[in-house]
Amino acid sequence: MKAIKNIGLLIFLVGLSIFTLLPLTGTFTLSTDNLKKVVTDQNIKSEIFVQELENTVVGKSFNGVSALSSKITTALENANAHHRENKEYNKVMYVGPHDMAATLAKASGEGFIVNNKILMWFLTFGLGIIGALVFILPNVILLGKKGIKNDGIYHEKATNRGWIAWLVFIYLVSFYLLLYFRPEYAVNWTYTLDPLSLWLSGNLAGHWFVYGFMYSVVMTVMAVRMYIKYRHNTYQMVRTTSVLFFQIVFAFLIPEIMVRLQMPYYDFKNIFPLDYDFFFQWNLRSLLNSGGIGLFILVWGIALTLVVVPVMVYFFGKRWYCSWVCGCGGLAETLGDPYRQHSSKSLFSWKIERWLIHGVLVFAVGMTLMTLYSFFTESSTVLGIKTQSVQNAYSFLIGAIFAGVIGTGFYPIFGNRVWCRFGCPLAAYLGFVQRFKSRFRITTNGGQCISCGNCSTYCEQGIDVRAYAQKGENIVRSSCVGCGICSAVCPRGVLNLENGPLEGRINPTEVLLGNDVDLMDLVNKKS
Amino acid sequence: MEHVVIIGNGIAGITAARHIRKLSNKKITVISAESDYFFSRTALMYVYMGHMKFEHTQPYENWFWKKNRIELVNAYVNKVDTENKTLLLQNSQAIKFDKLIIATGSKPNMFGWPGQDLKGVQGLYSKQDLELLEANAPNKEICKRAVIVGGGLIGIEMAEMLRSRDIPVTFLVREASFWDIVLPQGESQMINEHIREHHIDLQLNTNLVEIISDENGRAKAVTTDKGETIACNVVGLTAGVSPNVNFLKDSGISLGKGVLVNQFLETNIKDIYAIGDCAEQHQAIGNRRPVEAVWYTGRMMGEALAQTICGRKTPYNPGHWFNSAKFLDIEYQTYGWVFPEVSKKEYEQHFHWRHPKEKICITVAYHKDNKQLLGINTFGIRMRHQIVDRWLTEKRDINYVMEYLKDANFDPEFYSRHEKSIVAHYNSIFNTNITPKKKSWKRIFSNA
Numbered sequence: 008m009k010a011i012k013n014i015g016l017l018i019f020l021v022g023l024s025i026f027t028l029l030p031l032t033g034t035f036t037l038s039t040d041n042l043k044k045v046v047t048d049q050n051i052k053s054e055i056f057v058q059e060l061e062n063t064v065v066g067k068s069f070n071g072v073s074a075l076s077s078k079i080t081t082a083l084e085n086a087n088a089h090h091r092e093n094k095e096y097n098k099v100m101y102v103g104p105h106d107m108a109a110t111l112a113k114a115s116g117e118g119f120i121v122n123n124k125i126l127m128w129f130l131t132f133g134l135g136i137i138g139a140l141v142f143i144l145p146n147v148i149l150l151g152k153k154g155i156k157n158d159g160i161y162h163e164k165a166t167n168r169g170w171i172a173w174l175v176f177i178y179l180v181s182f183y184l185l186l187y188f189r190p191e192y193a194v195n196w197t198y199t200l201d202p203l204s205l206w207l208s209g210n211l212a213g214h215w216f217v218y219g220f221m222y223s224v225v226m227t228v229m230a231v232r233m234y235i236k237y238r239h240n241t242y243q244m245v246r247t248t249s250v251l252f253f254q255i256v257f258a259f260l261i262p263e264i265m266v267r268l269q270m271p272y273y274d275f276k277n278i279f280p281l282d283y284d285f286f287f288q289w290n291l292r293s294l295l296n297s298g299g300i301g302l303f304i305l306v307w308g309i310a311l312t313l314v315v316v317p318v319m320v321y322f323f324g325k326r327w328y329c330s331w332v333c334g335c336g337g338l339a340e341t342l343g344d345p346y347r348q349h350s351s352k353s354l355f356s357w358k359i360e361r362w363l364i365h366g367v368l369v370f371a372v373g374m375t376l377m378t379l380y381s382f383f384t385e386s387s388t389v390l391g392i393k394t395q396s397v398q399n400a401y402s403f404l405i406g407a408i409f410a411g412v413i414g415t416g417f418y419p420i421f422g423n424r425v426w427c428r429f430g431c432p433l434a435a436y437l438g439f440v441q442r443f444k445s446r447f448r449i450t451t452n453g454g455q456c457i458s459c460g461n462c463s464t465y466c467e468q469g470i471d472v473r474a475y476a477q478k479g480e481n482i483v484r485s486s487c488v489g490c491g492i493c494s495a496v497c498p499r500g501v502l503n504l505e506n507g508p509l510e511g512r513i514n515p516t517e518v519l520l521g522n523d524v525d526l527m528d529l530v531n532k533k534s
Numbered sequence: 535m536e537h538v539v540i541i542g543n544g545i546a547g548i549t550a551a552r553h554i555r556k557l558s559n560k561k562i563t564v565i566s567a568e569s570d571y572f573f574s575r576t577a578l579m580y581v582y583m584g585h586m587k588f589e590h591t592q593p594y595e596n597w598f599w600k601k602n603r604i605e606l607v608n609a610y611v612n613k614v615d616t617e618n619k620t621l622l623l624q625n626s627q628a629i630k631f632d633k634l635i636i637a638t639g640s641k642p643n644m645f646g647w648p649g650q651d652l653k654g655v656q657g658l659y660s661k662q663d664l665e666l667l668e669a670n671a672p673n674k675e676i677c678k679r680a681v682i683v684g685g686g687l688i689g690i691e692m693a694e695m696l697r698s699r700d701i702p703v704t705f706l707v708r709e710a711s712f713w714d715i716v717l718p719q720g721e722s723q724m725i726n727e728h729i730r731e732h733h734i735d736l737q738l739n740t741n742l743v744e745i746i747s748d749e750n751g752r753a754k755a756v757t758t759d760k761g762e763t764i765a766c767n768v769v770g771l772t773a774g775v776s777p778n779v780n781f782l783k784d785s786g787i788s789l790g791k792g793v794l795v796n797q798f799l800e801t802n803i804k805d806i807y808a809i810g811d812c813a814e815q816h817q818a819i820g821n822r823r824p825v826e827a828v829w830y831t832g833r834m835m836g837e838a839l840a841q842t843i844c845g846r847k848t849p850y851n852p853g854h855w856f857n858s859a860k861f862l863d864i865e866y867q868t869y870g871w872v873f874p875e876v877s878k879k880e881y882e883q884h885f886h887w888r889h890p891k892e893k894i895c896i897t898v899a900y901h902k903d904n905k906q907l908l909g910i911n912t913f914g915i916r917m918r919h920q921i922v923d924r925w926l927t928e929k930r931d932i933n934y935v936m937e938y939l940k941d942a943n944f945d946p947e948f949y950s951r952h953e954k955s956i957v958a959h960y961n962s963i964f965n966t967n968i969t970p971k972k973k974s975w976k977r978i979f980s981n982a
Contacts, residue, residue, distance in 0.1 A: 152731060154863030158698040159584040239863075241948035348586075353595060452944055453919025455858050455867070457829045458545070459577035464590045473593055494946050496585075498860040500867055500916035503944050511979040 008145045015145075019138025026131040030185070030192035035069045035115040045114055049107075053098045056086035060111075072112050076191045079111055080104035108191035109214065120195050128199040132224060139228045146235045153239035155496055157465070165419075166345050172419035180416035187407040190214040207263040216263075222338060223259045226251055229341035236344075242491045242504070246330060250337035258334045270300045276332050278311045280371040281433035283401060286378050316433075317440050323506055324447025325437040326489020335426055338415065339467065340490060343423020347492065350422030350469035357469065360429050360486065367405060368435040374401050405430065424467040428486055438485030446506040447489065449482035451475060451514075456501045462493035476501050481514050537561040538843060539621060539631035541611050545829055546810025547637030548572040549836025550843075555602050557844035562603065563629065565621070567610035569661050571596060575639075576829060578664045579691045583698040588661075614785040616803050633843055636782070636793050636801075636808040637836070640775035640827050642688075647771070649745025654753040655769040658692050667695070670768045674701045679766040681705075681756050683742045684773030685712050687859050690725075692770045693734050694862050704735040704764050706742055706756075708773075718874050718897050720886045721913060725861050728893055732862050745769050775827055777812040790814045792825050797849040799839045807843075809835035809850075819852060821871050828857060854926045855909075856919060864893050869922040870909030872899040882908055885932065885963070887956045889914070896956060898932055905931040915952060916944035921978060933968060936960050940973040 042065055046057055059082040069075040083104045090098040100107065120127050150156045165171040185192050193214035200220055204212035212220075230251045237243035257276045266272050271293050279285040285308050294301035319327045329336045350356075374397050381387060381394040388394065414426030427434050441447060449472070456479070462472035468486045472493045475482045482502075494502040538554055540547040543566035551562050577591040599606050610624040614634065621629045642657025644650050656666050671677035680696050682689050685707030693703045709715060711722040712729060729736045741759040748754040755765045777792030787801050788794045793808035794816055795801055801808055810832035815824045834852055841848035858867045873882055883902045888895040894914035900907055907930050910922055921942040925935060935942075939953045953970045961968055 152863050157580075157583070157585040161581075161587050162584040240946065241950070242946045245948050450944075452916070453923065454830050454834075454856065455919060457576040457858075458574040458593050459580065460574060460586060460590045460593065461577070461580065464586050477593060491946060498865065499858040500865050500944060503916070503946060505947075507975050508979065 008149050011145050012142050012149075015138050015141025015143070017138070018134050019142060022131055022134025022136075022138055026135065026196070029120070029127075029131065029195040031071055031073075033070075033072065033116055033120050033195050034118040035072060035075045035112055036067065036117055037064050037075075037111060037115040039065055041114040042111070045111055049100075049102065049110065051100060053086045053090060053100060055089055055098075056082055056100065059086065064111075069115075072108075072191050072194055075112055075115065076105070076108040076189075079108040079191075083107050105189055105191055109194060112191045112194045113197060113211065113213075116194060116198060121198050124198050124201055127195075128202075131196070131199055132221075136224060136228060140231065143228070143232045143235065146232070150235065156236050157496065160345075160348060166348070168349065168420055172346075175419045176416060179418065180412055183407075183412040183416050186214060186218055187411060193217055204263070207260070208266040210266065219259050222334070223255050226254050226337055226341045229344070233341055233344060237495065240491075240495050243495065246491065247340065249331045250333070250340055253332045254334050254337045265300075271297050271304065273304050274334075275304075275307065277334070278316065278328070278433055279308060280312075280368065280375065280436065281333075281335075281431055282308070283371055283374070283406060283432070284398075286375050286382075287398060288378065288382050291382060312436075316437060317444075320437055320440040320447075321445050324445050324489050324504075325434070325441040325485075325487065326447065326504070328437060329427060329434060329488035330490045335410070335414065335431065336488060339418075339423040339427060342415075343418050343467070346418045346423045347467035348422070348464050349420060350424060350428065350467050352463050352466070352469050352471045360469070363429045364431065364435045364438075364486075367409070367430050368432040370401060370405065371432040374398060422467055422469070424469075424488070427488065428468050434486070434488075441487070442483060442485035444509075445483075446509060446512070447483075448505060448507065448512045449475075449487065449493065450503045450505050450507075451479050451481050452499075452501045452503065454479060455499045457499055459498060461496040461498065462502060465492050465496050467492070472502065479514070481512065483513055535559065535561050536632045537563065537630065538633045538635065539629060540564045540635040540637055541621070542566060542637035542639055542810070542812075543569065543572045543606070544575060544637060544639050544810060544832065545572075546639075546832035546836045547635060549833045550635055550637065550809060550840050551604050551836075552602070553837055553840030554843055555604060557840060560844075561605075563605045563607060563631075565607045565609055565611055565623075565629070567608065567624075570606060570608050571599070573661065575659070578658070578661065579695050581664060582667060582695045611781060614782060614787065614806075616786050616806065619805070632805065634806045635839065635843075636779075636787075636806070636812060637810045637832075638778045638781075638812045640811040641778040642771060643684075643774045643776055644771060645773060647683075647742055647745060649747060649753065649756075650771065652745055652747050652753045652769075653751055654767055655745055655771060657771050658688055658695075659775060667692075667768075671696060671699070671701055673699055677701050677767045679704065679764070680768040680770060681742075681764055681766045682770040682772055683756075684771065685709055686772060686774055687713075688775075689770070689772035690729065690861055692772055693729070694732070696768075696770075697732055697734060701768075702733075702735070704737060704766070705729065706740045706758060707736065707738050708741055710739050712736070712738070714874055715876060716874060718872060718884060718886070718911070720888060721866075721895060721897060721911060722874070724888065724893055724895055724913065725864070728862055728864055775811070777814065777825060779812055790824070797851070798842055798847060799835055799850055800842075807839055809839050819850075820855070822852065822855060830857075854923050856923070861913075864913050865916065866911070866913050867915075867917050868909065868911045869917065869919070870899070870907065870926045872897055872909040872911045885960060887952075887959045889952065889955075894952065896952075898935060900932040905933065907932055907935050910935075918942045918944040918978070933966065936966075936968045936970065938971055938977070940970050941977055943973065 042060060063078045083100060087099050161167045196217045197212040197214055200212040200217055204210060204216050230247050233247045234244060253276055258274050262272045262274055284290055294305045330340055377389045377394045377397055380389050409430045410426050417425045456476040458473055458477045460473050462476060466472050467490060468488055470484050470487060472482060489504055491504050494504055538560050540551055543564050547564055551564050554560055554562055571592050572594060573591040574593060577586060580586045581588050581591065611621050612624050613622040615622065619631050621631065640659065642659050654670050656670065657663055671680060679702045681704045682692050683706045693705050696703050712725045714722040726736060743757045743759050745753050746755040753769050755763050756769055757763045779789055779793055782789060787803055787806060792812045792814035793801055795808050795813045796816055799807045799809050799813060811827040818824045831852060835850050838848045838850045854870055856869045881902050882899050885898045892914060896915060897911040899909045907925055936957050939956065943951060957968055957970045
């Protein structure tokens with residue numbers, strides 16, 4: 008069985024290596040026709056840019072995307088500088104230089120990779136999936152009887168912040184940096200998914216399609232791991248199925264199919280303010296120009312935030328979203344599960360958490376108010392501050408760096424919920440409702456707690472669950488996403504996630520059940 | 535300012551310290567030679583198994599003690615001078631106290647087995663024991679087999695620990711069935727099965743005769759009273775624990791097995807108290823044992839004594855007995871008293887249900903005349919403490935328990951529930967026609 012696992016690991020690593028090498032390989036030649044097509048599609052008015060590309064790029068063959076990319080970004084920056092100097096603002100290209108490089112590179116690829124898309128898919132994604140499954144499936148037997156399977160977590164280099172964890176950390180961070188800031192390097196990956204993308208939406212795959220596909224695949228494979236690890240725990244099985252369903256159907260498939268049907272790309276479960284650009288001008292315009300479906304999405308999006316969130320949190324707690332529906336939560340609960348023990352439980356972290364997450368919420372709401380003001384008054388500034396710059400700052404700092412690079416990249420070191428705990432503005436909002444008006448709580452079972460600390464150790468949100476459990480207090484913290492692992496790992500059956508009446512939710516037990524001291528009597532005597 | 539000194543930083547001593555701090559401004563000093571900071575002894579096994587690091591077993595961060603003005607001293611107390619209210623430490627330092635709380639816990643029982651002091655032979659109680667096990671049995675190459683002697687809770691935990699590193703384990707149990715001095719037969723049988731499912735070589739009705747040394751003074755084998763010699767590298771002695779009170783022998787504090795105390799946890803000497811595992815009640819409380827080596831009783835004694843020391847004299851007055859444990863993968867909870875066959879009272883009768891396939895069962899003990907509930911044991915089903923405690927207080931009968939069993943279920947959402955088949959089984963035995971009532975939040979939260 009161990010041998011099978013190792014073979015699986017080997018296959019996975021081969022797939023991962025090929026995947027990792029792809030951005031560095033490939034031949035790219037931009038033809039005049041393809042350049043013209045891009046110029047038309049992108050509505051490029053800068054003849055200087057086109058001229059320079061014709062001189063330096065067109066008809067030449069580039070090995071690897073980096074040589075090509077530097078020519079394009081230089082050409083674009085030079086052209087823009089020239090137009091700005093001459094105040095020819097209609098000719099300035101507002102697309103990012105690396106996005107332009109990605110678009111042109113996509114149109115220039117040739118050779119083995121482009122001609123063997125399905126084979127390349129198999130050698131990367133295919134081997135990765137097969138290898139990972141071969142690595143994971145023997146656990147059905149290796150893990151033995153069903154029950155909690157945390158043996159060796161703090162002995163393994165992958166899960167105890169050892170060198171494997173640091174490698175994964177570096178890999179994930181690099182991957183996200185590339186995805187957000189150097190998309191031209193993802194071009195070879197996009198070729199491997201062109202067949203699927205064409206079939207779904209009718210368009211060629213872009214780097215965000217690659218990301219969406221990978222996200223779904225990683226979640227699926229790691230969900231198999233969850234099913235095996237937690238097979239004694241029905242709550243985990245049902246919850247994992249739910250996040251997987253919402254990722255594949257709502258986040259991945261439906262938006263692509265909507266594009267095919269000439270509708271706006273929309274993820275029906277992505278809720279403002281997590282979906283921070285919902286009220287951005289371009290999105291509002293696109294929705295308003297999309298007829299009935301656009302209007303429906305607009306109403307749906309607003310209703311999600313204003314009605315669905317409070318009502319659902321009231322009945323089920325924040326978990327209905329964070330660990331049952333949300334994509335970020337979905338990845339954290341599948342890919343991130345092996346790292347859940349790394350969230351810091353210190354009081355200091357909790358202080359940082361409260362400042363940071365509520366800070367991001369204020370940032371998101373403030374930015375959106377500016378955006379709406381600008382939209383309705385058609386002015387580009389609010390109190391002298393450019394709305395666009397605030398939006399750009401948010402997109403860069405929060406949308407890309409915090410949610411992406413840090414949010415997922417830091418899994419192996421700081422745990423799987425860094426974004427959800429410290430950054431997500433929607434989580435902050437859901438948390439308010441959960442803390443102050445919800446039927447959800449984690450009930451502490453009388454006096455059974457033995458302070459072992461399994462619950463705190465495995466809380467991905469960094470809640471010191473034990474601090475409450477050992478006092479006999481229910482846990483009603485705003486950050487709790489209701490993943491249910493504290494209850495699962497408790498050896499004494501102390502913790503249970505429940506939706507019950509508001510009365511008795513925050514239990515007044517000053518003294519633990521079992522000690523027949525009437526403390527209230529004592530308190531009264533004291534006063 | 536009155537100086538309260540506590541010997542021992544386990545759950546009892548630390549609970550007392552925390553509550554004294556909550557209630558007063560007294561000077562508090564806690565002395566321990568085991569560890570700098572309070573940790574949860576019950577979690578040591580998880581450190582060896584790699585579920586946690588040692589720091590995770592510490593319920594309070596290190597700044598907590600200074601902030602709450604609880605002074606921690608890492609030292610061993612050699613002697614208590616009751617006359618001069620002074621402690622003499624091993625480093626020949628002396629500490630004066632106004633009030634002294636003895637909370638020194640337990641030590642593993644050693645029954646004078648030949649070879650019990652050899653290298654590789656150890657108990658499992660303290661942080662040092664954990665470190666020793668890490669050295670003795672780091673992996674299956676160095677420890678090719680371990681023999682565990684004594685079929686109680688620590689024994690099965692130690693077996694689970696060693697199995698987590700794939701070390702072969704032989705488990706010698708004196709009794710005819712695992713822990714049958716506490717568990718009724720059906721349950722004890724089920725745990726026997728489960729132990730064997732985990733590939734632990736369980737040998738019942740078997741006693742240790744001798745531990746055999748190799749040329750370096752290390753254990754290399756044990757012999758049993760069945761005439762068998764079992765080669766091994768580690769011998770775990772887990773035949774229970776007893777109060778850790780040897781250092782008090784000539785102090786004038788009266789000792790039995792432990793430090794003798796009354797219900798106010800006072801010893802025979804004024805201003806000296808004892809709590810937790812090391813305390814022995816003059817008069818056992820209810821069916822409880824005079825020495826209770828249980829996590830929560832230590833905590834409750836600490837809570838009660840803090841009240842007394844801070845001027846509100848409060849007896850240690852435990853409510854209905856309860857406890858819990860985990861046998862490998864099976865969680866066990868008990869509320870009230872369910873006695874095994876060997877010590878069952880003549881009026882005590884049992885209703886037992888076991889799941890046809892899974893390792894899940896329940897035993898309800900009741901009075902044969904009035905059917906009053908005496909206690910409930912569950913395996914693989916979590917029960918709501920508050921509800922069963924209320925039933926016991928209200929002296930409900932077993933029919934009532936069956937009818938409202940769903941109120942007491944504490945299993946996670948989506949788990950399959952067993953009340954229907956439990957009650958059906960009950961009906962078929964007792965010719966009753968009880969239908970279990972739907973779980974009601976209103977009943978659960980009503981205090982009447």
